[in-house]
Amino acid sequence: MTDMKTRPGEPRSTGSDQLSIGALVDRLLKGGMPLRFTAYDGSSAGPEDSPVGLHLANERGLRYLLTAPGDLGLARAYVAGDLQISGTHPGNPYPAISALKEHTHFEMPPPAELLRMLRHVGLSNLVPPPPPPQEMMPRWRRLMEGVRHSMTRDAEAIHHHYDVSNRFYELVLGPSMTYTCACFPSETATLEEAQFFKYDLVARKLGLQAGQRLLDVGCGWGGMVRHAAKEYGVKAIGVTLSEQQAEWGQARIRSEGLEDLAEIRFMDYRDVPEGEFDAISSIGLTEHIGIKNYPAYFTALRDKLKDHGRLLNHCITRADNRSDGGAGAFIDRYVFPDGELTGSGRIISTMQDLGLEVRHEENLREHYAMTLAGWCRNLEDNWDECVAEVGEGTARVWGLYMAGSQVGFEINEIQLHQVLAVKPDASGRADFPLRPTWLS
Structure with missing residues (x-):
C-alpha cells in the first residue's frame, strides 16, 4: 500500500507499509500539532523549535488517543504517564495546555482515508485499554447507580x-x-x-x-x-x-x-x-x-x-x-x-x-x-x-x-x-x- 498524500509541512510516513504515529496525530489533530511531538516509533511532528514538547511513550498511549479522540484520550494518556511533557513541570503543564487549547479535537478525515490510516497503525490499536484508576465511570453509567443530584449521588x-x-x-x-x-x-x-x-x-x-x-x-x-x-x-x-x-x-x-x-x-x-x-x-x-x-x-x-x-x-x-x-x-x-x-x-x-x-x-x-x-x-x-x-x-x-x-x-x-x-x-x-x- 502506498503512502498517503500529506498536507504541506506534514511529516511523511516512515515507510511504504506503515504510517508514522507523528504523521497520524498531526493529521487528526485539529489545526495540526502546535508543539514538538515525538513518538515511540521514532517519528515526530510539529515545530522543531517549540519550547514545550510531547512524547508518546508506548502503544497503550496511542490506544488511548485513538479510542477516545479529543481531551479525554489525551488526558488518559497523560494521567497514565504514556504521554509525557517536556519543557515544563508536570505539576504545572500550563505552557503545553495554552498551546494546545485550540487543538484538542480530532478532525476526522473521509471514511476511506480514515480506514487506510488505521490499517497503517494497526487495527489492534482500536481496542481501548482500561482507563486510569482515577477515572470515574461515564455519566450514562452513573445514571444507573442513582438519580443525578440525589443526596446519595x-x-x-x-x-x-x-x-x-x-x-x-x-x-x-x-x-x-x-x-x-x-x-x-x-x-x-x-x-x-x-x-x-x-x-x-x-x-x-x-x-x-x-x-x-x-x-x-x-x-x-x-x-x-x-x-x-x-x-x-x-x-x-x-x-x-x-x-x-x-x-x-x-x-x-x-x-x-x-x-x-x-x-x-x-x-x-x-x-x-x-x-x-x-x-x-x-x-x-x-x-x-x-x-x-x-x-x-x-x-x-x-x-x-x-x-x-x-x-x-x-x-x-x-x-x-x-x-x-x-x-x-x-x-x-x-x-x-x-x-x-x-x-x-x-x-x-x-x-x-x-x-x-x-x-x-x-x-x-x-x-x-x-x-x-x-x-x-x-x-x-x-x-x-x-x-x-x-x-x-x-x-x-x-x-x-x-x-x-x-x-x-x-x-x-x-x-x-x-x-x-x-x-x-x-x-x-x-x-x-x-x-x-x-x-x-
Missing part, C-alpha cells in the same frame, strides 16, 4: 473530588485551605492575601455584624466560617458533604478558640434544621447542584433567611446562558462528576423568580486565573510530597485540571460570578443601603 461526587487528602490540599491550596476563587486587591498581592480579601469582601457584601447568624453552605474546610467568627463576631455554621473537610475544619476551629462562635457540620445543606439566618454564603457549591435544581436550591436558601437577610452566591459560570451545562469528558470523569455550569443570567433570573431581590453582581474571571496560577505553582513546588501523598496519577490529574482551568478563565470560556441578593419583607422593604458599603 451528590455525596459520592463530593467524596470523589474533595476527600483526596487533607495534606495534599494543604500543599496545593496553601495555609488558607481555601479551594475557591480568591480576589486580588492588587496584582502584587499574595495568594493568602487575596483569599483573606475574598472572605472579607463576602462578609462586607453580606453586611455582617457582631451577634448575627451566618450559614455557609458547601463550606469546605471552613475558611468563611472562621473568618466571619474571628473578624466580625458572627455566630457561623458551615455544612459540607466531605467528612474529611468537616474534621479538618472543626479541628482548626478548636485550635483557634472559636468554638463559641463557629461550627462545621458533616451535613447536606438540605438537612440544616435551623432557620432565620441573617446571612447565607454559598461559595463554590452551585457548580455541584445541577441547573434544573436551581429553583429548589435557592428556595431552600431563601426560606432559611429572615426578612432583610442577604444571600451571596459565588460560583463558576459560563460566558453565556445557552449551554446545557454539562462539563467536558475529562472534567466530568476526573474532576467534578455531575458538575454543571451555566451563565450568570440563569442564576440571577432564578433568584429573582423566587422573590429574592438581586442588588449586585460582579465577574471575578481574571482573579480565578490568578488563583489557579498560584495553586499550580504550589503543586510544582511541592510535587514530590504531593506525589508521595496521593500518587503521581492523581497529582497529574490536578496539574492538568488546574492549568486547563486557568486557560479557560483567561480566554473567557468560563467566568466566576458573585451575585448578592436580599430577601424583602412582605411590604417590599429590603433594608439595604443606598450605595454599596463594601466598595469604600
